[in-house]
Amino acid sequence: MKLLSRGEKGFTLLEMLVVVAILGVLAAIIIPNVGHFIGKGEEEARQTEHHNLQTAVLALMTDAEVPFLDDNYTGVQEKTEVEAVTAGTAPNNHSLDEYLIGGQWPLLQSYDISKIGSVSVHSE
Secondary structure (H helix, E strand, C coil), rough: CCCCCCCCCCCCHHHHHHHHHHHHHHHHHHHHHHHHHHHHHHHHHEEEEEEEEHHHHHHHHHHHCCCCCCCEEEEECCCHHHHHEECCCCCEEEHHHHCCEEEEEEECEEEECCCCCEEEECCC
């Protein structure tokens, strides 16, 4: 059995080189852009987490019906630290972990939460 029938021809070396060159150019363009998008996505995830935490703190204070949290909190990142953020008195005592459902632990970054409910990124 013949691989190539009469009149049929395979690709020439030149055609194959052109295809490889085109693929190389595409790879040179695409690979740096993918790295850029990954870095941008990580930064946006941090910003989103910060915003979600600020919203959760405000919801905590609203549900507890208090103008201030029980204390100033620094370096909040782990689940146990989030659980320690509280506001209100019985029966309206609430903990921040009630408002961060399905959260990723530890959080992407560490936060400081002031008594008035302001959330900022913890700086060391």
